[in-house]
Amino acid sequence: MTDTDTPPPEPTLKPAKRPLWDRISIVWIVPFLALAVVIAIAWQSYADRGPLIEIGFDNASGIRAGNTELRFRDVRVGLVEEVTFAEGLGKVLIKARIDKDVAPYVDADAQFWVVRPQVTAQGVSGLGTVLSGVYIEGLWDDQPGETVTRFDGLPDAPLERVGQSGLRLTMRASDGAALTENTPILYRGVQVGRVGKPVISDDGTTSEADAVIFAPHDRLIDSTTRFWDTSGFSLSFGAGGASVNFSSIASLVAGGITFDTMLSGGTPPEPGAQYTVFAEEDAARASVFSGDGAETLTLSALFDGNIAGLAAGAPVELNGLRIGEVTALGGMVDAGDTGDDRVRLSVTLSIRPGRLGLDGADGPEAALDFLRTRVRAGLRARLATASILTGGLKVELIEVEDAAAAELVESADAPPVMPTTESEIADVAATASGVFERINALPVEEVIGEAIALMRNANSLIASDDTRAIPGNVNTLLSEAQALPPRLDATLAELESLIAQINEDALATRLAGLLDEAAEAASGVSTASTGVPDLVARLEGIAANAERVDLDVLAADLSEFLASTGTLLAQDETRALPRQLNETLAEVTLILAQLRDGGVVENTVATLDSARSAADTFAAAGGDLPGLIAEAQAVLARANTTLEGYSASGGLGRDARTALREVEAAASAVASLARAIERNPNSLIRGR
């Protein structure tokens, strides 16, 4: 470079200053490329990041910076970057970076709450957060709005879920009904809404909760809709048996509220309208007309005297119509007001303006005006007997004529005081105790004791085996007795034929003849001799004997026979008796036949014939009267003897009786044989 001797310069020798891109290695691109990439990424991430919002919560349980997500419709739209305290440590401030594309929608109406695992009676929710950790759920509408960066988080999930719109109402629990968070609102068994977290109402008398009826079911609600509690179950007993009713298992466990629109023509409610939840459907239905559930008017009244029996809940009636109830009782001593220092009963009354037929809107005021007017006209409160049995009292509002002028005493800090009048309490207790004493005096126990004894005897009689066997025995006896008449008929027929035969044999004629001859003989005798009176006396004796014959004995025998028949009936063989009787009758018939065959009648006839021949001989003897008389005497004596013998021994009748007895014995023997055969038919063949 410093060589200047040579004339021609040698610029070529001097190495040309190489361009920058030759002297610098191509490798330098790499760091610059890396730098460019880093800058690009940094710029992009800065440009892409959304705004940072702050959400205030009561606590940050489970929320961790850099980890907890912010979700909308369960899609991640942001991440918690920082968890700090708000000023004064009053709240936890969650700072979350939300995605740029959803940021415009997160406006003033956005709501945030923390989704945590929850186990309630309605079920388990947020189970996924057990593993993944909690997340913050956001809810906002689909309209972009003014950007807001500071929010207050909700302690619980709001009633409306994402994408659900509905009608918001305020539920007010009436007495006996309970509001529970998340209770489903059912309509015809379909869930159409939900109840939010209940709070105590501003006046402290009941609990209130927000509720939502999801669209499109909100059109079911109008001003005549009434809600009631369907939780739990009802048990009823009736003629059809017992029944248990509950609407669903879920509502049994978790409770439920249902509703119905009672009347047509109601007006659609304003959002946030207040409804009362009744404990029962009946109360809900009744409230449409009674105006229950509206605001009540509170009055008080001071009563003198004994007020035992009045209790909170006792009815307040006007002209018999229940218009309210007693809500509280208390004693009061106010010398200044009442003039003495006696203790008076201060009763607080709750009047339902709706029951008075006044409009519900300005109910209490209107009711107060009404009462004020009526009190001037003589309306007074008094105690009256509500129930004779329990002695419970009620408060009656009644018009008293010629009442001392009084006003409804109103003061600023106490309910208006209603003037009172004399109580009308029936002394039921004394009357009732008298009635009870009289009932006590009744000999109820003796009567019952005797009745029991009677029943016991009848029972043992009925229960005895003998008694039970009677109907069967009687039946058999009757059936067998039915077989008797034919036999009797046959016997009678035989007897008839016997008599007919006797007639045919002209016994009577012969007897008549005999008697005629005897009469002739007698006349002969009377004309002849002196022994006639003796003969007459003898004849009389004969007649007397004949008279004596048998009647008594026969009667005795007959009764004896009847007795033995009774015994027979009492015997075990009673059943066999009819058969035996049949047989006996058959045998009797046989005997009669034999008698006929055996010629008893003929014998008699023959005897009579011989008697007649004797008489003939007697007559023929004619004049030999004394001898004849002697013979007649002898004959008569013999006849007398015969008759006496007959009388003494019972004669034919007794023989016949003996024969009957033997026949009877034979019959019973046959019967026992028949029984034996019946028991053991083989004996007929084998002989034993």
Added chain:
Amino acid sequence: MSLQKVWAWWVVGLGCYIPANLYPMLETRTLVSSQSDTIVGGAVELARYGNLGVAFIILLASVIIPVGKFLVLAGLAIGVRHGPQISDHRRHLLYEIVEYIGRWSMIDVFVVAILSSLVQLQGLATITPGWASLFFALSVIFTMLAAQSFDSRLIWDTAPDPKKPVAPQDDTSKERAA
């Protein structure tokens, strides 16, 4: 040109080493917790629980060696340009060590890769590599490239040789480097 390459790779490698230490190396997510540790943070954590040996190895492989490499490479490159402070022989030995040890720096990245591919129990426990592992791997790669770009003969070129003029040597060295 050789030195330029060295410096270029060196710069990129150092650039990658910075995020490798700032970002988490491993993200361990178990059922109940998730944890992410940087390299130094993890080593300190281990040391706190008493695993001093393991902590030392991690520090050695992930901090001391890479930092040492950066220092040695920079020292060598400066030595070539401005004249060495230590003997040629020793400088060559350092260069050999850097070359040899460079590949072993990847052991961290391998551990992360193996762990994250083995421990993938859905829901129960998951290990995922953090951003640092990528940057650490890039850093190692770039430092290896830097070491390879360094021509070891340049060490000896700078040795004062009285027999030969300096200028042509300079030319040849430059040409060789190019």
